[in-house]
Amino acid sequence: MAIVGGGPAGATLARLLAKDYKVLVIDKRRLDSDPQKGQFTKCCGGLIAPDAQKMLAKMGLALPQNVLVSPQIFAVRTIDINNKLERFYQRFYFNMDREKFDRWLISLLPDEVDLRCGSQFKHFEQEEDAVRIVLTQNNKTHIEHAKILVGADGAHSLVRKQLGIRGLVPREYISVQAKFTAKEIMPYFTAIFDKEITDYYSWIIPKEQHLLLGTALKPRENVSSKFELLQEKMKRYGIKLNKQVEKEGAFILRPMRVRQLSVGQSPIALIGEAGGWISPSSAEGLSYAFRSASYLAQAIKSDFKNYHKHYLDNITPLRRNIRLKNLKAPFMYNSQMRKWVMLSGLQSMQIDEN
Template identity: 50%
Template sequence: MYDIAIIGAGPAGANLARLLGESYKVVVIDRRDLESKYSAGPGNKCCGGLLAPDAQKMIARLGLGVPTEVLVDPQLFAVRTIDVTNGIEKLYQRFYYNMDREKFDRWMVSLLSLGVDKRFNAVYKGYEPMKDGFTVHFTQKGRRDSLKTRVLIGADGACSGVRKSISMGRAVPDTYIAIQEWFENQLPQAYYTAIFDEEISDFYSWIIPKNQYLVLGSALKANDKTWEKYHKLKEKLTHYGFLFHHRVKKEGAFIYRPKHANQLWAGKEGVALVGEAAGAISPSSAEGISYALKSSLFLAQSLNEGIEGFLGRYEKRLTKIRLNVIAKNAKAPFMYRPGLRKLVMQSGLQSIRRTVVNQTSQDGNIFPESIK
């Protein structure tokens, strides 16, 4: 009999297990094997792998430090923003860490205490209520199994199986499909790239260099000619100088985009939701790691005050995230409405000018040929 069973070992689930492992008997279930030999192959998390300032702040708040082996080259300091709809391009300084998302998740799992049980290569199949808890069903390496727990936590991301089990018509955030392809990259890249093109998506697309690869991704509305639009995006980007040859792998995942505060949900009747499963993710950028860490901290604080009444305490703490989502949605029109975005980009507000250098004097001093 476990005290707490957590479905999902991403940042939300792993951080929650780390914070509760000394106080309760905890088990974590995940479809990946996050303790096996590392492989950058299929099945990894579909994620751009940029650690945003809000996530950095949460990691610092938790008293952690990201090991260097999680980071990848190059570490860049600006985002090239391409507004295809309006025909505008600008450069903005940003402070992201470029990382290997799979290694980040493995690092988080490595922080768990020895008392936390881990069921990897396991797929959640549902639960049944019982007196004082739940029977949780899953398959592990193709074999059916089950366990008993007092509290069940869904940390299983967008389209959460746990959330579906308890939703009963509850409002769900807008659902998108994130598609990524990895290509061999022969050209040096000086910037991360964000692409806005209403013909492709009402969200955004991205290009991120990682070691010898170039990652192209896009957040597309589900069931809306997804692959057709993704291929059209690739074709358009060749006109901006990008080359997409020799694909190494492709990835896909559902992502949420909460438009209303009531789409964030703590859970009910002993079943709690955390991270993206709760709807905690930025509606303006789809950044989710900071929300995963923050919501898992709130849930851990609520559970460490006792299991009795923990959901009510967690619900109150989630108010901070709801207010943040409201603020992000207020910001979103300036990013995603073409007319407003055009005004912002044309103003040059917070953009930086690029210096092109190609002339050197006899004494070695470099002179800028032009400023863009």
């Protein structure tokens, strides 16, 4: 079995199957060694939400201290620019370093896993009884064969693209995030709603002596200028953004219909965001990565030859979850409905910032 992508979905699937099957993991990052300057990193806010915490617990995993960063967060500050409203809500997140988190998950893989870091997946071809996989490593082309090929390579999945799935696909956004030095660290995660910037949302996350400012923007809609406008608006709002030290971007998906989700077509399987499995309301993806990997592992272990049918059955709760998230979304993203919710004060709390 070959898995393209060594992030949370791919690493979890490899760990769950390693004792029973021969597993190859392909990832372009050097997750098996110290990060190099200029190396690609995952653009991510680095918050572990309660659903992902629950999955870590169910898998018997506990976070090592070196993965966590301060401050740990227990509140969300919601800023509605259009309605000129602000509320605080209690939420429980683990604040972590995403790159260290991914490396920790890779470190859990048993020695049986064939880990090919620094390798680039190119394409695949379906043969009579196997999948022929072409990858490059150190400027050399390598050919591998597998009974099952799993795409765990994120929103811009080459596996999904080459599979040529027809029909609806999730709505695509570009996540842009910059890191700024900060003298005052906020003790909360900030969610910002402003239709002039995006029909999704923007965020501010404290990380040690820095603040992450990010937003999810539609492609080809003046991404750079909108991000600059967001910075200016936050400064006018009183958010102190000092020197910018990093800036990164990535594609993210937003499944607006269950039909936009995919598990692949046997012998090709899709997990995590490669299949569109991500929250349409918050863009939280870790719990979906863990759950889809777990469902696929269960399906393969129960019936290797007919895994696809079992995977479809297993993942039904995740489809239901995304359907419910889409029912929740209007209360967050419809300006008038959000105004009613925030004015009601429902589940909000007062913060004594002194």
